[in-house]
Amino acid sequence: MATLFEHEVALGYARVAVERGVDRFPDGLTYAIPEALGDLAVGERVIVPLGRSNVPTAGYVIDRCDVTDLDSQTIKPIARRDHTGPALPGQLLALARWISSYYCSPMGMTLAAMVPAAVKRRVGMVSRTMIDMAASAGPRAKLSPKQRQVVDVLSALAPEKRPVELRALARLAGLGTTSPVKRLVDRNVLVASTRSAIEAAWVQQAVDTTVPEALTGPQEAIIERIGDALNGGFSAHLLFGVTASGKTEVYIRLIERVVAAGKVALMLVPEIALTPQTGGRLIGRFPNHRVAVLHSGLAAAQRHQQWALVANGTIDIVLGARSAVFAPISDGRLGIVIVDEEHDSSYKQDQLPRYHGRDVAIRRAQLADCPVLLGSATPSLESWHNAAANGSYMLHRLNERVPGMCQPKVQIVDFVEERKKRRDHRVHLLGPQLETAIGRTLDRGGQVLLLLNRRGWANYIACPDHRCGWMLGCDYCDTTVVYHLDRLRRGGRTGGFVRCHHCEAEQRLPEICPVCGNRISTFGLGTQRVEEELARKFGQLVEGETMLRVDSDSMHGARDFHDALRRFGSGELRLLLGTQMIAKGLDFPEVQLVGVINADTAIHLPDFRATERTFQLVSQVAGRCGRSATPGRVIVQTFQPQAEAIRLAASHDYEAFAAGELAGRKRCRLPPFTRMVRIVARDSDFTRCVSTARRLDGRLRALADESIRVRGPAPCPIARIAGKHRQQIELLAETPQPLQRLLAAARNEGLIKPGASMVVDVDPISLL
Ligand SMILES: [Zn+2]
Numbered sequence: 001m002a003t004l005f006e007h008e009v010a011l012g013y014a015r016v017a018v019e020r021g022v023d024r025f026p027d028g029l030t031y032a033i034p035e036a037l038g039d040l041a042v043g044e045r046v047i048v049p050l051g052r053s054n055v056p057t058a059g060y061v062i063d064r065c066d067v068t069d070l071d072s073q074t075i076k077p078i079a080r081r082d083h084t085g086p087a088l089p090g091q092l093l094a095l096a097r098w099i100s101s102y103y104c105s106p107m108g109m110t111l112a113a114m115v116p117a118a119v120k121r122r123v124g125m126v127s128r129t130m131i132d133m134a135a136s137a138g139p140r141a142k143l144s145p146k147q148r149q150v151v152d153v154l155s156a157l158a159p160e161k162r163p164v165e166l167r168a169l170a171r172l173a174g175l176g177t178t179s180p181v182k183r184l185v186d187r188n189v190l191v192a193s194t195r196s197a198i199e200a201a202w203v204q205q206a207v208d209t210t211v212p213e214a215l216t217g218p219q220e221a222i223i224e225r226i227g228d229a230l231n232g233g234f235s236a237h238l239l240f241g242v243t244a245s246g247k248t249e250v251y252i253r254l255i256e257r258v259v260a261a262g263k264v265a266l267m268l269v270p271e272i273a274l275t276p277q278t279g280g281r282l283i284g285r286f287p288n289h290r291v292a293v294l295h296s297g298l299a300a301a302q303r304h305q306q307w308a309l310v311a312n313g314t315i316d317i318v319l320g321a322r323s324a325v326f327a328p329i330s331d332g333r334l335g336i337v338i339v340d341e342e343h344d345s346s347y348k349q350d351q352l353p354r355y356h357g358r359d360v361a362i363r364r365a366q367l368a369d370c371p372v373l374l375g376s377a378t379p380s381l382e383s384w385h386n387a388a389a390n391g392s393y394m395l396h397r398l399n400e401r402v403p404g405m406c407q408p409k410v411q412i413v414d415f416v417e418e419r420k421k422r423r424d425h426r427v428h429l430l431g432p433q434l435e436t437a438i439g440r441t442l443d444r445g446g447q448v449l450l451l452l453n454r455r456g457w458a459n460y461i462a463c464p465d466h467r468c469g470w471m472l473g474c475d476y477c478d479t480t481v482v483y484h485l486d487r488l489r490r491g492g493r494t495g496g497f498v499r500c501h502h503c504e505a506e507q508r509l510p511e512i513c514p515v516c517g518n519r520i521s522t523f524g525l526g527t528q529r530v531e532e533e534l535a536r537k538f539g540q541l542v543e544g545e546t547m548l549r550v551d552s553d554s555m556h557g558a559r560d561f562h563d564a565l566r567r568f569g570s571g572e573l574r575l576l577l578g579t580q581m582i583a584k585g586l587d588f589p590e591v592q593l594v595g596v597i598n599a600d601t602a603i604h605l606p607d608f609r610a611t612e613r614t615f616q617l618v619s620q621v622a623g624r625c626g627r628s629a630t631p632g633r634v635i636v637q638t639f640q641p642q643a644e645a646i647r648l649a650a651s652h653d654y655e656a657f658a659a660g661e662l663a664g665r666k667r668c669r670l671p672p673f674t675r676m677v678r679i680v681a682r683d684s685d686f687t688r689c690v691s692t693a694r695r696l697d698g699r700l701r702a703l704a705d706e707s708i709r710v711r712g713p714a715p716c717p718i719a720r721i722a723g724k725h726r727q728q729i730e731l732l733a734e735t736p737q738p739l740q741r742l743l744a745a746a747r748n749e750g751l752i753k754p755g756a757s758m759v760v761d762v763d764p765i766s767l768l
């Protein structure tokens, strides 16, 4: 296998990016193309022998060439084609090259991350046959009794319940077989259509087909302006629209124009769980077009199917979370890229390749030469700066909510004052004002959303004696740990365990302080504690029945979350309590009260984006309120009622917040006024970690030109996670180019090897 058989002729050479951490950027490894694979195309997936023992390894052909500088005797041939779908489109390969270079990620791993594992494993495709009455009903005279049963059952169904899946219809008609239904299709009494499993599931949900009576003036103007740009090649647009101002309607009208022109629209949403809600809307509004959904929460078979449908060109609209930016839409067909809630941090991937979905979307639109539209009520300061200050994006504003909805009244409540009003010594996470408002809203029949961006029961476990000062930390991380209640593990009795939120390690809750022997205390707040307080204070709130806690402890996947949202939408659940998961883009008209238990959870984090996050979180969760004619109310509990981020979020004043925050960033020479690369060296051995970081730092300083500031090496704010010590180096420059040159040089020298022991994060969004 190592070399070509004697009688074989090499038909040139291929550069193959293998799916291992081998970082041969940008060229990949060279292999010979055997005669049998003469028609091998760039973008195809192949199996090649790798290393001394020729381990069969998958990779993508990224280039073909006729000659090579290498000794042709030593070049191994490609073993075979890996028949998993069509070749990647050229623009996707170009996108991979850019990601590999810009985000410092090996090309093979970048390509591997683009294609879902299910596609590579060829997990079976599922589709369903959906049956409906034929538009012009054929002769029904000679129907058999069983056929008549089918027709009667189907025609008795309300129009929104149709079409019905083939087997389900047979069951409804009380038949043990589907053949009477199939006969009716043959006779043109019924019609059959094939839908993907996901589309079928959506169709059976209540899909939102409502079209607003009239667009507002600003909506119309924006649709016209961006609509004009649809044929004009690449352009970037920021749609800054307050919550409930009708941004989605703008997206839908633009998608209408794109698909009418025979092109494909690609739309990204930040949260997996938001795709069913948005998907239902798109399917409802585009009944004659095919919508694909791509996200990592899909079952493998569904994912493969959706991906394949996009690749073979049968899809008009692609919707998905971050990874949908890699949808294999053929070159020349992409008509618009939309990034909804563009500020959302879940667009950034926190493992290799560490790309930002929004920025990759912009690059993808550039390659496809089509417009990209970013939308948000709280744009990231990067996007705002590009639109409002330097003009590289066109700015479009929707300053008002759609008619009939007004901005909710936001009330800031000083938590210290609230606590003073209590006479007892119990811990109250709900102050008197929030508590009263919850009671009134529930009595009126309204729904409540409560946000607390902290999981568990208590986030400090410490000795109550301040002179002792002992606090329980994680054995493997330099952080404190969180106490969680666990009713299940102890057979119904309330018990608990202590968990680290950085490495997931668990330990038992100690009873006494190991230093002085005092009984230990748990301090701080978490969603579980609020949940218990709610159940104690409101008889009508029963966990799991009328209220639900939504956080990553209680939700075990997209399906759980989707189910929670469905139950909330139906009115069965009266109150949702959760972390930031509930602050994102949800649209429930009966929410009359939004409460923020503690707005300060992020404000003190040692990260320059902490205030921006706080502003976004408070604004976004407030925006979930009052999405109907009933005015909504928002109560924000905080220990810092004077903090700018909280005050301005309460007065819905994004622009003032952005102006103030940007001035501060400019003064401190921070993004978006600079570009940043953060390199973290990780090692279980502290001395080795420091010396690696120092060596790298020295070499980077030698290679860097004068436009680059090198900061470090220094311990990361969390200096150890999961047993690995962490030392960071920050590189800053006013433009990305010098940083990119430096990274390329360091990569060529083999100094930077992204992997387990080193993280290279370009444009990082978390600095912990
Ligand atoms: Zn830990």
Ligand SMILES: [Zn+2]
Binding pocket: 463, 464, 465, 468, 469, 470, 513, 514, 515, 516, 517, 518
């Ligand atoms: Zn103690």
